[in-house]
């Protein structure tokens with residue numbers, strides 16, 4: 250790492266205390282960019298990276314609501330408008346008790362580079378709340394969403410900032426949020442993506458992150474003239490991304506064998522087939538139950554409860570060739586990475602954002618495996634959100650096949666950008682550097698063109 254980048258990281262830590270995830274995300278990108286900043290002093294001179302690290306705007310607000318017992322609850326709402334150099338702010342909303350400023354800043358920062366990679370004109374943002382939808386009634390979720398939007402509506406708009414879903418925010422929540430926005434603004438616009446199909450949503454949006462991640466893995470395997478056919482795959486999470494990752498793996502002949510939620514994980518050596526997947530979709534999206542029930546229904550599966558005392562996650566310790574972490578940040582630590590490599594995993598597609606710690610990432614890169622970082626591998630979700638915005642602007646909808654074809658093309662061009670950029674900067678096969686540098690260059694050049702703003 251050069252002195253410029255080291256000094257920058259010290260500054261980021263000093264200025265943003267108690268935000269370890271944000272420091273981690275900046276460190277990973279800054280280390281890749283050392284190569285670029287050496288070759289292009291003009292970026293240093295214009296302090297482009299320093300500007301990218303500082304959000305354009307941070308909105309923090311109170312979200313009061315009344316629960317079913319008539320008691321007043323208070324949550325905290327956030328929107329980080331990180332960078333609008335190449336388009337309106339764009340990024341999901343996360344509702345999870347762990348949400349805080351540092352986590353959303355890391356996600357917004359990552360989003361800037363990811364959106365740049367998609368080839369579509371979208372800036373980066375992220376938002377959410379420490380509200381926990383788990384165990385809440387539909388009415389409670391609705392009242393919360395309405396209160397959240399009663400403040401957020403004044404900061405967003407189809408040409409300003411277009412939020413979407415993330416952890417804890419799916420079709421139900423987007424519906425309640427959109428309804429309240431429309432009521433307050435008296436406007437029917439594409440202000441959110443992930444909308445229902447009958448009211449402006451795009452086909453393939455729910456599937457896009459998982460499908461895109463598998464397409465990206467397929468592209469990486471293609472560089473070695475291999476396919477997913479017959480490959481055993483470890484998948485974590487059991488929400489939106491995990492479900493459609495499993496579906497696309499089945500389409501392409503892979504054999505998914507694990508899923509999880511925050512309470513525990515299942516290992517099904519016989520494979521998760523389509524019937525078992527539809528059970529999971531009903532369990533998680535309709536009945537909102539726990540993954541443990543999978544092992545109660547299918548004898549071939551073993552359930553392991555989450556043990557916070559363990560220094561590793563048993564889900565990553567099974568014989569396999571591919572892994573698709575699709576739950577949350579830092580779910581793979583150094584020990585998990587060592588277990589994955591020992592068990593034969595050589596393809597990793599990150600459905601989740603920053604699921605691997607710095608120590609784990611270094612092990613994957615050093616081992617020379619096909620490691621697709623989240624910014625690139627999970628960009629399919631926001632890419633189809635961009636396509637939803639395009640369809641809304643045209644007041645027109647593409648067919649499932651048209652959207653899926655565009656998604657495949659986008660994932661292929663992201664892959665090409667990563668590989669080509671890594672080659673150009675003398676780090677062939679390094680998808681981390683390739684994604685960070687390619688994502689940065691487009692945003693940095695736009696910022697240079699637009700002056701110091």
Ligand code: NDP
Pocket residue numbers: 345347414415416417418419458486487488489490491509510511512575576577578600601602627628630631
């Ligand atoms: P969902 O809420 O649909 O599912 C999240 C899954 O991960 C659930 O199974 C959840 O279990 C589990 N999980 C969440 N937090 C934790 C935790 N702290 N520890 C263990 N398990 C946890 O979210 P998504 O599938 O949409 O998102 C998953 C990941 O993918 C996130 O990192 C998100 O940022 C990323 N992503 C999502 C995109 C999208 O389009 N939705 C786009 C790009 C990235 P439980 O139910 O028990 O909480």
